[in-house]
Amino acid sequence: ENCRIIDTYQEADAVLYHGPDFHGYNQHITSKQIAVFWVLESPVNYRPNRINWTMTYRLDSDILLPYGVIRKAEGPIQVDYEQLWNEKKASTVWLISNCGHNNARIQLANALQQGGLNIDIFGRCGKPTPNNCDGTSKQSDKCVAELFRPYKFAISFENSLCPNYITEKFYELLEDRYTVPIVMQRSITRKNLQAPNNSFIAVDDFKNLADLVNYIHTVENSKEEYLKYQSWREHYTVKSAYFSIEETGFCALCKKLMANNFTTKYYENMSSWHSPNTCEQPQDGFAKKYLDLVTALPL
Template sequence: MFVVVFRILLWKPFFERKDIVGQPDKPRILFWTTIFGAWFSHMSENGTIELPYWEQNPKCADRCFISNDRGTIDVSDAVVFYYCDLNASDMPDRRAQGQKWVFWSLESPTNCDMTPLVSWKTAINWTMTYRLDSDVLDAYGTITPKKVPTVYSFESLRDQWMRKSIMAVWPVSHCDTFGKREHFVEELRKHMRVDVYGKCGNYSCPRFTGCHRKFAKKYFFLLSFENTICKDYVTEKLYFTLLFDIIPVTFGGADYKALAPPHSYIDALSFKTPKDLAIYLKQVAENFDLYKSYFSWKGAHDVKRFTYYTFCNLCAKLYSSSFHERSAYPDVVQWWNDSSQCRGWNKDTMTLS
């Protein structure tokens, strides 16, 4: 049995520390792991950045230091571990009693190896994920009401609609997934045309070449299908698609009604079968009044893709009363894996299982 043993640090929280010039210190956040095998790209040469760290983050009101220098663990107020890069044999050998260890993930539980986390399941204080019940929310995007509503041009939309000729497009890079979206699309293609781009199809559109803009010119719908069907898991596939004049068709475990405006998407899993979905999509594509109803929300809402406000939120939490409170997950594996309720689509029963 793997036993976790720590050396206790002679550590002071930031509000009891002074910086090198004798001024009150700021909270320090240490990235212990890489993120998908690489360090956070906005680090300076000495491995440190300070929030707010570039002009895209005007809302980052609080100031914190972020570092990947493991030598700073003795003065770090939070230590962040990215789920997919965890290594059970490469964890800190010491920690401070008041130091917050943060479990971070943008991936669903099924997309990375759970094994390294098991040995450390009682060591986590805070979670920072896409899950709505995380201590720090790390969403792939946001949809918010506009301060000043604008007028959306339905005349321009009608011109686009008349030029569109193909039902749906599916850009995809993972062909065999836990959620079995590929089986759903296989059935769907029996009833309507779906052009598949990427590693799993016959069409290609290199990244960063304006693919979605090209898709919006010829397709009525884009399949925004997640690779896993897990609680709250919704990625940039939805948010990025909403930026264009093409209707996203979703497939996932999130409560889309709570995340997106009514009539901004079509939920594939709300239909009994892929055939039923195809019948409805054809109705929408053939009727402009029905089609345009899926764009009415655009004049009243703004969509933002993934930003790094997450670190601003983590920084703010270190300034809050939560930092002073003792907190720890009795079993973060249970919270992350079991309560995420990940399922897959069964092509035999055409249900989730």
């Protein structure tokens, strides 16, 4: 209640620079104002300039701006396993709107399909969705939740493999879609975000895609095995923070400003801190490693 978001930077205590639109340090802000690098996307086009604080999804940011939060529940939570199992009628779904990224995630999903995994791909990179649910802006719509709920699994491949970079789509799968995410790397999801081990399946837990496909078939055809991936719900809560100002970094930014603990700390070169070089490069790509082994799939 002590903070306001305004669009007149001359009156502001903190000035936020949105990463993708940051074209140069504003020399007109005063020494009493805090310059904050604010970004939710992975490293793309950034220019070297001086910034005081960082406000991103990365865990080493001055102000953490998460896509979601996973918390230990205060007490046991009742889960209706019978209803959950009964509503799961289909195998795997993927809603994807950006077909242009070069981490080979689409090729990886296609290889899984080729190997026998039944994936319904919707969106601009697949078939049209029911009720016009296409588009990134609609990922949090009720129609998307309804689309996902009958599926046991969902592809949750990010458009880039960068430290701590897990977007709201992963959290939403756990929060209200009751669908088990299939991610690329366990380390990013588990080590960095503390997601329960049995809340998702990671490609890199398997030597090749054939082993992964066989494992998913085993789990989806066994009520007991599948519900093991839902048992964490008794002990954890999940909330997508993307559209909740209380759960995002803005309240933390306000508190930091109210503490009046302004220091002379600054990042002289943001391009080295938030650089594409911190991400896995396409030529050394994670997906490529598995695609090179695609001959191991039963065709």
